[in-house]
Amino acid sequence: MQLIPCPWCGDREEAEFHYGGQAHVAYPDDPHGLSDAQWAQFVFFRDNPKGPFAERWMHAAGCRRWFNAVRDTATHDLLAVYRTGQQPPQSIAPSTGQDQAQVATA
Amino acid sequence: MTVETSIRLSPLADWAAAFDQLPADIQVREMPFRTQLSLRLDADGPAAASVAEVIGVALPTAPCTFVGTDEVEALWLGPDEWLLVAPPGRQAQLQDALRAAIGDEFGTVTDVSAQRTTLRVSGSLTREVLARGCAIDLHPQVSPGGTCVQTQLAQAGVVLLVRDDAATSVWLLIRPSFAPYVASWLVDACTEYREEAP
Structure with missing residues (x-):
């Protein structure tokens, strides 16, 4: 079974973790100013890259903490894990969803 | 009831x-029936030091470790979460002592003995x-x-x-x-x- 390195607990089996979707999707600055289409874009639309992808995971059967991981969607390699509030390593350059946030708030 | x-x-x-x-x-x-209390507080805050005085040992901050005395053990469950385990029947005494020690600082003590x-x-x-x-x-x-x-x-x-x-x-x-x-x-x-x- 694939091991996922929890930032707190270390390597644990994938079955202990819960997937949380794309990371770093910014909440709109002015939610009331959005059209329905823009709001739907924020709520439902996520990137689907082939390659490095920043996503949220939670160590559900362990410390129950959310954290971020950069995973290569083509190889399923976990390239980096980092705690919530931190930014992904520049060297990996995942698709972060910042583009979408700008669309939503534009 | x-x-x-x-x-x-x-x-x-x-x-x-x-x-x-x-x-x-x-x-x-x-x-x-062992006594179990869930403790949530900031590991670096003043409440952590107060709690350490009550239980006689500093709360463990290294992930996946526990420390303790004969009376009570503190289990690391998360960066701001511990489980205090003691012999049966100590719930009220330990809970009161911890709440008094934490005082107005931020921290919660919850009896989860039945959990x-x-x-x-x-x-x-x-x-x-x-x-x-x-x-x-x-x-x-x-x-x-x-x-x-x-x-x-x-x-x-x-x-x-x-x-x-x-x-x-x-x-x-x-x-x-x-x-x-x-x-x-x-x-x-x-x-x-x-x-x-x-």
Whole structure:
């Protein structure tokens, strides 16, 4: 079974973790100013890259903490894990969803 | 209102006879009704120091460890979360002392004694039997005494405490609804170590 390195607990089996979707999707600055289409874009639309992808995971059967991981969607390699509030390593350059946030708030 | 009952039954009260039938090299006993308090506070804040004075030992900040005295043990469950475990019946006393110590600082103490029961697994077969359902490496070099991991044992969530450096004494904290399942799994996992096949 694939091991996922929890930032707190270390390597644990994938079955202990819960997937949380794309990371770093910014909440709109002015939610009331959005059209329905823009709001739907924020709520439902996520990137689907082939390659490095920043996503949220939670160590559900362990410390129950959310954290971020950069995973290569083509190889399923976990390239980096980092705690919530931190930014992904520049060297990996995942698709972060910042583009979408700008669309939503534009 | 909860109803006061005169008889209190532990989740594994019916399993003592089955545990007696296990091979000689592994002993399993339930330690029911132990005091368990969930403690949430900032590990670097003043409340952590106050709590340390009450329980007599600093809260562990290294992930997956526990420390303690004869009276109370503090289990690391998360960066701002601990489980304080004490002998049965200490809930009110410990809770009052902790709340008084925390005072107006930010921190919560919650009695979760009914949330888990404790299974004491000991004997030279402990590590081998647990390895059949637990992915954590219990070799003393990886998990020395004082290790406290939250993981899955045969797909059931457990808190696993390694009590000594030889991993011949392990405590499992199990949810009551999962306890009979874990007990039956343990008995089954021990079957092949019986001296004469049934």
